[in-house]
Amino acid sequence: MTFDNVCTRYLVFLAVLFEEVAFCLPQIGSSKPTDISATWARYLKEPLGGPSPLGLNTKRDKLYEMVSSKAAARLKEIDPNEKPEHTTAMAIENAQKACAALVTAINPQQTGVQLLLYFDEAHPLTTIYLPGTSQPHYYALRHTFTNLTNIFVIFLSTTSALSKLATPATRHPSTRVTGGNATLRAPFAEFTLQL
16 A cells, blocks of 8 residues: 555545534534534534444444445545546545535634644554555655645644654754754644643
8 A cells, every 4th residue: 555545545534524524513502613612522422322233332433433434435436447646636625625614514704723633642653654664654644634724633642752753854844853953843742741
């Protein structure tokens, strides 16, 4: 699997995630942008009500299962004879449209960043490598987000190995980092306490 293949898979998953969340938003009760975050968190923790044959207990479980299965179905629809560049370009376009639709569903005024997406305990993402390379899938996931706007992504980790989550200095786009002037790998902040 190539770097572009991994990026395409992430883009397809994110497009479906954004679509499903936009679909669920009317069900959470609050349409005020300032309340959506807390209301959404409560909604995801709600039990499904009744036993589930798949072992799904909460609406979060159900959402993840639905997004995973729909993303897998979309990935199967990709023509293997299609040029990878075209497949990736289509995945980028679909993810951008889905992200924009979700941002509009959250707040039609769309001023600034409207969507915060975080990955808790992100350090395991650095241990799965692309075949035949020294690049973890984590780099592909980070690269994926360069194609999306109005979104702020945070990778959280309790590990102290920040260097595994940062772009190597030699490949970093910041002169401050490549010039050796940065004492902490940008854009990371290290807290000595649990938040």
